Amino acid sequence: MDDATARMRLETMLHELDRSIGVLRGDPVALQDRSAADAGADLTDADRTQAMIDAAKRQRTAVLAALKRLDDGGYGQCVDCGRPVPEGRLEARPEAARCVQCQARVERRR
Template sequence: MDIATARARLEAMLTDLDRSIAILKGEHPERDNSPADAGALLSDSDRVEAALESMQDHRRAVAAALDRLNAGTYGQCLGCGATVPEGRLEARPDAARCLACQTKHDKSHR
């Protein structure tokens, strides 16, 4: 993937994530003291918090990929230094590691 295409995709992802995060923050349910609504609101609130956390993590990964792109290290595995395969970057433009290193990373962070 060429640098211009990668930059455009990453910037579009960042814009979409920012928009989604803003929407979720605006829809965060207020907690009510009503016993009848407490369980439903807690459940909704938990789902919104989990979605926000996931989106914010993804946003950090996309911003880090843009930083790597600006530094000239985009597409270089953070684990082994090898080139991240083109197909992986096509599927996940924010990928920081080759598949083998990502698998090791995921296992060590469980």
């Protein structure tokens, strides 16, 4: 995948993330209009919405970091070991910052 394609895909992702974060943020307001009887369910919905917002924000941060690597010329290299991130991995996840091995190591640390 060349840099121009990567940039285009990342910018599309960023745009879609911004839109879904906006939509999700609108949700709790709508939920507050419901009757008090639904309060328990509302809390669950609000928690779920918040979790989705958090996930979208994390992905947004990863996309922004990938765009910065494109600017800096480091795109497509693993941020941990410096080896090239496999093409297939970038196709599936253009925002990937690490090769599969380093990503697995990071996720084990969590």
